[in-house]
Amino acid sequence: MEQSRPLDALNHSRNKTVLVELKNNKQYIGKLIAFDIHINTVLDDTEERVDGTLKRKLGTVFIRGDTITIICPQ
Amino acid sequence: MEQSRPLDALNHSRNKTVLVELKNNKQYIGKLIAFDIHINTVLDDTEERVDGTLKRKLGTVFIRGDTITIICPQ
Amino acid sequence: MEQSRPLDALNHSRNKTVLVELKNNKQYIGKLIAFDIHINTVLDDTEERVDGTLKRKLGTVFIRGDTITIICPQ
Amino acid sequence: MEQSRPLDALNHSRNKTVLVELKNNKQYIGKLIAFDIHINTVLDDTEERVDGTLKRKLGTVFIRGDTITIICPQ
Amino acid sequence: MEQSRPLDALNHSRNKTVLVELKNNKQYIGKLIAFDIHINTVLDDTEERVDGTLKRKLGTVFIRGDTITIICPQ
Amino acid sequence: MEQSRPLDALNHSRNKTVLVELKNNKQYIGKLIAFDIHINTVLDDTEERVDGTLKRKLGTVFIRGDTITIICPQ
Amino acid sequence: MEQSRPLDALNHSRNKTVLVELKNNKQYIGKLIAFDIHINTVLDDTEERVDGTLKRKLGTVFIRGDTITIICPQ
Numbered sequence: 481m482e483q484s485r486p487l488d489a490l491n492h493s494r495n496k497t498v499l500v501e502l503k504n505n506k507q508y509i510g511k512l513i514a515f516d517i518h519i520n521t522v523l524d525d526t527e528e529r530v531d532g533t534l535k536r537k538l539g540t541v542f543i544r545g546d547t548i549t550i551i552c553p554q
Numbered sequence: 555m556e557q558s559r560p561l562d563a564l565n566h567s568r569n570k571t572v573l574v575e576l577k578n579n580k581q582y583i584g585k586l587i588a589f590d591i592h593i594n595t596v597l598d599d600t601e602e603r604v605d606g607t608l609k610r611k612l613g614t615v616f617i618r619g620d621t622i623t624i625i626c627p628q
Numbered sequence: 629m630e631q632s633r634p635l636d637a638l639n640h641s642r643n644k645t646v647l648v649e650l651k652n653n654k655q656y657i658g659k660l661i662a663f664d665i666h667i668n669t670v671l672d673d674t675e676e677r678v679d680g681t682l683k684r685k686l687g688t689v690f691i692r693g694d695t696i697t698i699i700c701p702q
Numbered sequence: 703m704e705q706s707r708p709l710d711a712l713n714h715s716r717n718k719t720v721l722v723e724l725k726n727n728k729q730y731i732g733k734l735i736a737f738d739i740h741i742n743t744v745l746d747d748t749e750e751r752v753d754g755t756l757k758r759k760l761g762t763v764f765i766r767g768d769t770i771t772i773i774c775p776q
Numbered sequence: 777m778e779q780s781r782p783l784d785a786l787n788h789s790r791n792k793t794v795l796v797e798l799k800n801n802k803q804y805i806g807k808l809i810a811f812d813i814h815i816n817t818v819l820d821d822t823e824e825r826v827d828g829t830l831k832r833k834l835g836t837v838f839i840r841g842d843t844i845t846i847i848c849p850q
Numbered sequence: 851m852e853q854s855r856p857l858d859a860l861n862h863s864r865n866k867t868v869l870v871e872l873k874n875n876k877q878y879i880g881k882l883i884a885f886d887i888h889i890n891t892v893l894d895d896t897e898e899r900v901d902g903t904l905k906r907k908l909g910t911v912f913i914r915g916d917t918i919t920i921i922c923p924q
Numbered sequence: 925m926e927q928s929r930p931l932d933a934l935n936h937s938r939n940k941t942v943l944v945e946l947k948n949n950k951q952y953i954g955k956l957i958a959f960d961i962h963i964n965t966v967l968d969d970t971e972e973r974v975d976g977t978l979k980r981k982l983g984t985v986f987i988r989g990d991t992i993t994i995i996c997p998q
Binding site for chain 6: 938946948950952957958959960964965966982983984985986987988990991
Binding site: 483484485486487489490503548549550551552553 | 568576578580582587588589590594595596612613614615616617618620621
């Protein structure tokens with residue numbers, strides 16, 4: 481059995497909605513457009529939430545990878 | 555005697571339930587699907603807990619390696 | 629379908645207005661002049677804001693990449 | 703006289719009990735099974751202690767190296 | 777059109793007065809003498825300010841790049 | 851005149867007593883057995899002190915380099 | 925005109941008195957004996973000061989580069 485790699489899981493979520501959480505506790509929910517090996521990530525149609533509350537609608541967002549804790553497909 | 559390496563221990567836990575603890579004190583318990591040399595990790599059927607209390611059911615979670623402190627097979 | 633990369637998204641914003649947010653919660657809004665793979669970024673005609681309030685007009689600003697959390701085209 | 707290297711000292715502790723202390727002040731005491739150049743470390747029969755008090759029995763634990771401050775043979 | 781790079785902007789400020797802000801909120805204002813790819817920076821005729829208030833006159837200052845948040849030509 | 855390098859200074863302290871101070875303010879005083887380019891360090895006959903007060907006698911201690919601020923020969 | 929590099933400035937201070945400030949706000953004043961590309965630094969005849977007050981006379985001190993914010997020739 482071939483072993484899967486973590487970036488494969490992200491690849492399955494391309495063009496789908498994901499939740500990205502940052503070290504500063506902010507959450508970004510949007511369509512996963514792009515990511516790289518540093519986990520730099522681009523979302524589209526993005527909502528920013530803090531403690532589950534909508535704070536801003538942001539459209540396209542580039543997120544620097546080193547600030548990310550988790551990414552969850554929705 | 556051949557010496558084991560840390561990633562061998564993680565490899566033995568593939569497709570088994572593990573506990574992943576983060577620097578922000580969150581805990582993720584789920585099936586270990588994938589990891590890489592940065593310890594970027596993917597869990598499936600994941601529960602998020604804080605101080606042992608269930609907070610969220612998250613399904614698949616990608617965890618950025620640099621935010622992890624420990625991983626324990628359950 | 630060719631897969632887009634995160635820096636492509638930044639490239640589309642060259643010479644356009646972007647919002648850059650830092651780990652220290654400061655916001656810089658200006659015209660995106662340059663960036664590199666470390667996400668070191670240069671803005672022109674820049675305003676610094678904290679909690680949405682204008683603090684300083686800064687002209688050209690070089691921002692060290694490792695201090696950035698997100699970049700949003702405006 | 704040949705000069706010893708830091709990882710030699712860890713190597714002498716393989717299969718022996720060590721104390722691993724983390725930046726978050728948690729202590730892990732267990733049998734040293736494996737380590738690598740990043741000081742990623744695997745312990746077996748592990749006890750977690752905080753301020754010297756037993757918190758959890760954890761069995762096998764993978765500890766990410768960058769979270770470690772010191773390792774002491776017992 | 778050739779695309780500019782972030783270090784080009786710093787290069788235009790050589791021998792001119794710049795403001796360098798650090799993660800610890802200190803500000804250094806002086807003539808930009810040198811910088812490298814890590815953004816290690818040397819200023820001359822430097823004033824240190826905190827919250828805009830002059831604290832020390834420092835002459836030549838070497839600033840380690842990883843402590844810098846922004847650099848602004850004055 | 852040949853220029854000395856920082857690790858030369860540490861090399862002169864091999865098998866001599868040194869004080870190692872960490873980012874968490876703990877002090878380790880012991881015989882310098884080994885170090886490497888990451889400043890991973892091994893001490894022998896080690897005492898741990900906090901604010902100058904003896905806390906623990908630790909024997910051999912492996913200290914991860916990135917947690918160290920200064921090393922002083924005694 | 926040949927452009928100077930940041931380490932050239934440090935080189936001019938070899939065997940002269942410098943002030944080294946750390947991220948933990950400690951100051952070390954002593955004769956600059958050695959440094960490397962990581963800005964690991966060795967001082968001789970060193971005084972440690974906090975808020976300008978002499979705390980300890982330390983003789984030779986090895987300072988790990990990543991803990992340094994600024995270095996000033998005196």
